[in-house]
Amino acid sequence: MNRILVPTDLSEISENALRYACAIADKTSSEIYLVNFIRHPFDESFSATGDVRAKYDDEETIFTIELIRRNTRLLEEAANKYGSGRTIYYQVFNEDLVDGVDNYIRKKNIDLIVMGTSGEENVSEFFTGNHTEQVIINASCPVLSLHEDQNPDHLDTLVLGLELEEDDKDNFRNATRYLKDFAEAIGTHVHLVHVSNKGAADKEEKEAMLKQFADRFNLQNATIAVTEANDVEKGIMYYAHKVNAGIIAVLTHAEGGFFRIFRSSISEELSKDSDTPVLTVNLHRV
Numbered sequence: 001m002n003r004i005l006v007p008t009d010l011s012e013i014s015e016n017a018l019r020y021a022c023a024i025a026d027k028t029s030s031e032i033y034l035v036n037f038i039r040h041p042f043d044e045s046f047s048a049t050g051d052v053r054a055k056y057d058d059e060e061t062i063f064t065i066e067l068i069r070r071n072t073r074l075l076e077e078a079a080n081k082y083g084s085g086r087t088i089y090y091q092v093f094n095e096d097l098v099d100g101v102d103n104y105i106r107k108k109n110i111d112l113i114v115m116g117t118s119g120e121e122n123v124s125e126f127f128t129g130n131h132t133e134q135v136i137i138n139a140s141c142p143v144l145s146l147h148e149d150q151n152p153d154h155l156d157t158l159v160l161g162l163e164l165e166e167d168d169k170d171n172f173r174n175a176t177r178y179l180k181d182f183a184e185a186i187g188t189h190v191h192l193v194h195v196s197n198k199g200a201a202d203k204e205e206k207e208a209m210l211k212q213f214a215d216r217f218n219l220q221n222a223t224i225a226v227t228e229a230n231d232v233e234k235g236i237m238y239y240a241h242k243v244n245a246g247i248i249a250v251l252t253h254a255e256g257g258f259f260r261i262f263r264s265s266i267s268e269e270l271s272k273d274s275d276t277p278v279l280t281v282n283l284h285r286v
Helices: 012-028 059-082 097-108 129-138 172-186 203-216 232-242 263-273
Strands: 003-007 031-037 088-093 112-116 143-146 157-161 189-196 223-228 247-252 278-282
Touching (some): 003 012, 012 031, 012 059, 012 143, 031 097, 059 088, 097 129, 112 129, 129 143, 129 278, 157 172, 172 189, 172 278, 189 203, 189 232, 203 223, 223 232
Parallel strands (some): 003 031, 003 112, 031 088, 112 143, 157 247, 247 278
């Protein structure tokens, strides 16, 4: 893993995402790209630091120029604050969040997105649960979403929740290769976890299926576990608490909407409700 993208609206939520990205970068020697996505009428050669007032006289354009200047200054301050011993590039990128992130991934060969989320649906907020979901749907690399109060403790344990379903577009090989490389890079142990209904009689069968999955995709060193709960989301979070996990990982796929490998929109609910950061890998995009 070489490059981490941190989309930012310059809020405390996104500053915490930057702190988290720095903790990962310290373990992986990754470069960090701190980017504010704003649609504006200027091309990439536009410099927010130059004196351009004389070229524009309408209030809306002048306001946009001042906004870009302000955000560039704040990005620079954040990069300087967290840049000691790390490589942090910063930029105001001329696109809106969802399309901009997708294009930036390809432009810079991004390996991981780390972004904050409020877990809410308030459209007045930039990083709401809905915006995070849209990025997860469209991103062609994994997305690690976290809330403002979450910190990079316990990175030595990752819980991968699995429903053993797949379709012919699912790229489990790329997804699990990424997770294996990510886990090795940050020194974390992986738990493969399936949630069964309470009282289900197929625990041994599910354990065998998890073992076959681990063998098939070269995750032989992972811990295999089947836990019981009538709510999949709560079952995953319970298990993550039990093993003191620092990250919950889920595999999803988007086709004609956000159809998740977990039924009942589990990855979206986890991103909003989990008190553990959630790493989402889109099986149709990796």
